[in-house]
């Protein structure tokens with residue numbers, strides 16, 4: 464008889480129990496991930512920046528930004544994990560069937576996508592500024608579908624670090640109801656070649672938070688991320704913006720970060736989080752930012768408040784934008800606007 468028999472078996476039992484528990488934990492993680500792979504994908508998007516005013520201008524350079532290879536290093540080194548690339552595909556495709564996208568434009572978008580991927584940045588490709596579509600959705604629908612058919616085929620073999628965003632800021636005649644139908648058609652088009660691709664979809668009315676409730680995503684598709692844009696209050700973020708009528712009247716509006724102002728941001732994000740929970744979809748704030756005409760202290764305060772709320776709820780985000788009118792980066796000075804960058808990605812103070 465071995466007096467310490469029980470003691471001998473104990474470690475074995477503990478080990479077995481530990482293995483079972485570990486297996487259970489792995490199963491749970493796998494089950495959760497399998498339940499909604501989009502949640503994991505949003506964690507990869509995490510902290511992003513829009514490469515705005517470049518490929519969504521009528522022609523690259525027309526709005527002062529031509530993308531350069533070193534921008535990806537600058538963005539990656541600053542701590543961002545993703546970029547969103549606004550693209551005006553409609554300006555580079557035939558007007559008539561088969562609506563072919565110009566190969567040289569595809570090559571240019573490829574340069575940007577590959578540049579970002581090669582630095583380990585996740586990439587969102589969107590369809591931006593299709594103005595004719597917003598005037599006449601029915602007439603333009605075959606062309607829009609053909610564009611997505613080509614984009615989806617072109618990037619089908621790219622890694623899953625590439626995300627598709629079906630349409631930036633539906634507006635005009637692309638009402639919520641029209642967009643709902645169009646969105647489902649685009650999704651079906653994309654899924655023919657990209658079964659596993661993460662697809663981002665926002666509501667109508669300029670991806671407005673208040674219109675999320677009208678967005679109905681198909682239950683069976685778990686690889687979808689919902690998005691909204693956040694520019695509230697417009698009187699602050701868009702003061703002096705030439706494309707917003709009457710915005711000169713907002714000149715000098717500050718965002719002091721009063722309790723009421725902070726509460727307004729918090730309530731908006733709580734509302735978004737409630738939608739996300741009810742619909743079991745992760746959220747991505749694909750655009751937010753304050754135009755350079757506002758004072759920099761206010762911009763920094765507002766930006767930090769928005770980032771804090773987004774991250775509190777686990778939303779991914781992308782600042783609007785890198786180096787134009789809202790720019791966090793000053794191309795001329797070849798430097799980040801430090802306070803703004805810190806508001807986006809808090810970094811330890813530099814030791815002097």
Ligand code: BGC
Nearest residue numbers: 519549591592631632750783
């Ligand atoms: C538009 C930009 C604009 C920004 C802020 C974007 O969706 O495409 O042209 O600067 O929103 O208004």
